Amino acid sequence: xxxxxxxxxxxxxxxxxRSVRQRxxxxxxxxxxxxxxxxxxxxxxxxxxxxxxxxxQEARYSDVARNGLFxxxxxxxxxxxxxxxxxxxxxxxxVIYTVATTAGSIIVGFIAALALRDAFPGRGAIRAAMLLPYxxxxxAAAYVWTVILDPQYGVINAVGTRFLGWDEPINFLGxxxxxxxxxxxFEIWRYFPFAxxxxxxxxxxxxxxIEEAALVDGASPLQKFWYVILPQMLxxxxxxxxxxxxMTFNKFDDIYLxxxxxxxxxxxxxxxxxxxxxxxxxxxxxxxxxxxxxxLAIGLLAYTRFTARQEAx
Amino acid sequence: xxxxxxxxxxxxxxKWVVIALLVIAAVFPFYxxxxxxxxxxxxxxxxxxxxxxxxxxxxxxxYRRVLAPEDEGGFGFSRFMRNSAIVATxxxxxxxxxxxxxxxxxxxxRFAGRRQVSAxxxxxxxxxxxxxxxPIFVGFQVIGLGSSLPGLTIAYIALTVPVCVHMxxxxxxxxxxxxxxxxxxxxxxxxxxxTRITVPLxxxxxxxxxxxxxxxxxxxxxxxxxxxxAKKDLWTVSLGLNLLSDGQEVPKTxxxxxxxxLTVPIVALYAIAERYLTEGLTAGASKG
Numbered sequence: 282x283x284x285x286x287x288x289x290x291x292x293x294x295x296x297x298x299r300s301v302r303q304r305x306x307x308x309x310x311x312x313x314x315x316x317x318x319x320x321x322x323x324x325x326x327x328x329x330x331x332x333x334x335x336x337x338q339e340a341r342y343s344d345v346a347r348n349g350l351f352x353x354x355x356x357x358x359x360x361x362x363x364x365x366x367x368x369x370x371x372x373x374x375x376v377i378y379t380v381a382t383t384a385g386s387i388i389v390g391f392i393a394a395l396a397l398r399d400a401f402p403g404r405g406a407i408r409a410a411m412l413l414p415y416x417x418x419x420x421a422a423a424y425v426w427t428v429i430l431d432p433q434y435g436v437i438n439a440v441g442t443r444f445l446g447w448d449e450p451i452n453f454l455g456x457x458x459x460x461x462x463x464x465x466x467f468e469i470w471r472y473f474p475f476a477x478x479x480x481x482x483x484x485x486x487x488x489x490x491i492e493e494a495a496l497v498d499g500a501s502p503l504q505k506f507w508y509v510i511l512p513q514m515l516x517x518x519x520x521x522x523x524x525x526x527x528m529t530f531n532k533f534d535d536i537y538l539x540x541x542x543x544x545x546x547x548x549x550x551x552x553x554x555x556x557x558x559x560x561x562x563x564x565x566x567x568x569x570x571x572x573x574x575x576x577l578a579i580g581l582l583a584y585t586r587f588t589a590r591q592e593a594x
Numbered sequence: 595x596x597x598x599x600x601x602x603x604x605x606x607x608x609k610w611v612v613i614a615l616l617v618i619a620a621v622f623p624f625y626x627x628x629x630x631x632x633x634x635x636x637x638x639x640x641x642x643x644x645x646x647x648x649x650x651x652x653x654x655x656x657y658r659r660v661l662a663p664e665d666e667g668g669f670g671f672s673r674f675m676r677n678s679a680i681v682a683t684x685x686x687x688x689x690x691x692x693x694x695x696x697x698x699x700x701x702x703x704r705f706a707g708r709r710q711v712s713a714x715x716x717x718x719x720x721x722x723x724x725x726x727x728x729p730i731f732v733g734f735q736v737i738g739l740g741s742s743l744p745g746l747t748i749a750y751i752a753l754t755v756p757v758c759v760h761m762x763x764x765x766x767x768x769x770x771x772x773x774x775x776x777x778x779x780x781x782x783x784x785x786x787x788x789t790r791i792t793v794p795l796x797x798x799x800x801x802x803x804x805x806x807x808x809x810x811x812x813x814x815x816x817x818x819x820x821x822x823x824a825k826k827d828l829w830t831v832s833l834g835l836n837l838l839s840d841g842q843e844v845p846k847t848x849x850x851x852x853x854x855x856l857t858v859p860i861v862a863l864y865a866i867a868e869r870y871l872t873e874g875l876t877a878g879a880s881k882g
Contacts, residue, residue, distance in 0.1 A: 303704070309784040310705025313695035317755060318711055320692060324752045325718050328729035335729065389616075396612045407613065409868050411620045416864045418813040420832040421853035424839060425623045428630065428846055436626065439642040470619060482876035502601045531724050534815040538836060550724040557728055558820070570725045 336567035358568035367552065368569070372576065375530060375548040378465060383525040385469035387518060390476025395506075397477075398484050408481070415474035423538035426467055430454055460544035464536050468529065476521050483517045484510075519588050526584070530577050549573050624857070631656055631854045635845035656851040669844065671852055673827070674834040678856075681743055681830060682811035685750035689758050689807045690800070692751070697762035698788045702774060718756045723816060726752060731820045741825045749817050754807040761806065761874040765799040766792065802870035805863050812860055831856045 337354045362368055393411060397404055414422060429435050430453040438450035453463045487510070495509050496502075533550035536542060542551040549569070557566040629645065630638065632652045637644065662668025699705065700712055730749050731740070739745030769792065777787045793800065818833040829837065835852045838844050864871065 306703050307705040310699040310703035313699035314711050317692040317696040321718055325726055328726045331729040332725060392612060393616050396609045407617055410617055413620050413624055416860060418832055418856050418860060420815055420835050421857045424849060424853050425627045429626060434638050434642040436642055478872050479876050501598045502605050533724050553724050563732055566728050570728055574725055
């Protein structure tokens with residue numbers, strides 16, 4: 282933004298013209314960005330602020346329809362949220378789910394990008410095929426998985442009981458430890474292509490000469506990876522971790538569709554949904570959502586602090 | 595064999611194993627979905643292991659039933675697909691109309707509050723759907739937009755706008771500003787410069803951004819679930835598939851046919867725009 286520096290040589294005559302131009306530019310800029318800003322404020326910013334207001338109210342559907350914003354203020358929702366027995370376990374589940382899927386999808390995506398780095402016939406088609414899980418609608422993807430994993434007619438259990446010697450079919454999505462593992466695997470499957478895209482783009486931007494020089498100097502392929510490629514990918518890993526952590530922490534549809542939050546897979550977002558729709562308790566749902574946002578903000582702050590320190594080293 | 599050779603050999607073999615496994619993992623569920631959509635439910639229950647079903651037993655009855663309206667014994671997916679198309683198209687058009695001028699202004703024009711507007715979009719990008727879903731849902735109910743397709747369309751803008759602005763902006767930044775300057779000197783105003791010069795130059799990215807917006811809206815589930823559950827006429831395909839799957843009376847193979855119908859339009863669009871889409875989304879990734 283180096284605009285205001287008027288060259289000292291410019292005479293008095295050119296001055297008013299410049300400022301007129303600047304004024305037009307200012308007006309045009311405001312006009313062009315106003316509609317979207319108004320919409321974003323109306324459907325994102327105001328709703329967020331309203332969530333905060335609602336979280337301090339004893340609000341159910343009928344109250345909100347009748348009184349709008351004017352319900353008495355109370356801290357009850359927060360006290361109830363923080364002391365509810367299910368709350369902390371849902372946070373714990375969310376954290377496990379978020380960290381495991383973020384790490385998993387980044388690692389698998391990185392491996393995929395490395396494997397597909399060198400050109401070969403058919404690479405384009407394979408790349409495109411690999412993005413399918415990310416592109417496909419979540420409902421269709423979740424639905425196929427539930428059919429594939431079904432204890433009665435699912436192909437996985439058919440293979441397992443017939444060829445792998447399983448004593449009985451495994452209820453992947455219905456029983457306690459396996460359900461969480463399955464939804465984590467599902468999420469890694471769905472989002473490794475996203476990481477893959479980012480790594481593939483970053484890898485094509487790398488200067489290969491450095492790697493060749495390292496090989497000439499006697500570095501083994503593993504050393505080349507560890508000391509030459511990996512350090513150059515750290516910014517991408519940091520960016521991806523940030524994006525995926527935020528997105529997964531609030532993930533709703535994947536788990537809702539696969540398990541409905543049963544068998545110890547009730548993540549925080551599903552809990553908010555249950556409060557909202559199941560019991561119609563808008564105030565409690567809002568308070569829960571606000572607490573989530575605060576936890577996420579604290580997590581992000583810690584994360585950026587940590588990465589900043591790493592970079593400083 | 596030295597460790598160097600060992601590693602080189604292991605990598606050259608392992609690479610193909612990894613590629614094969616990943617391709618199978620990515621493609622198999624979709625292959626299975628298509629196969630199962632052509633199978634009779636009795637055949638599936640009798641033999642769950644038919645990955646290559648007998649051609650003689652294949653049926654298209656599943657598709658007929660899933661698409662047919664309810665009064666003809668079907669599940670009404672034609673209507674659901676029409677609803678999804680209306681909502682996704684509407685959201686895409688609105689998003690582009692809003693995002694193009696804003697992205698242009700943010701990359702080209704110095705105006706009061708430009709920094710703040712840019713920061714706003716970055717912040718909004720980080721806000722989770724479930725948090726804005728509660729008040730949007732409640733608010734739209736209060737103002738009467740709750741259980742309607744226009745309401746859902748407007749709500750989807752909240753999901754599409756941040757990422758679309760991000761994609762458009764990073765591309766517009768790469769177009770030299772000197773072109774604008776020249777047109778300005780020739781007497782064009784901002785609006786003319788944007789519509790006659792920037793938009794044509796940005797066309798490939800515009801198309802892929804629009805397709806991405808369409809994908810987000812077509813694939814969306816949570817808002818549809820909140821807004822439309824009570825109104826069966828207005829269900830989108832995602833919602834129809836989920837709510838029908840809860841009923842025990844709907845055979846799974848018919849739901850696989852529904853899944854195929856939900857997936858095919860998106861995969862077709864994606865096939866057209868794959869390269870641009872990847873470029874648009876990962877723009878700036880290598881810069882960190």
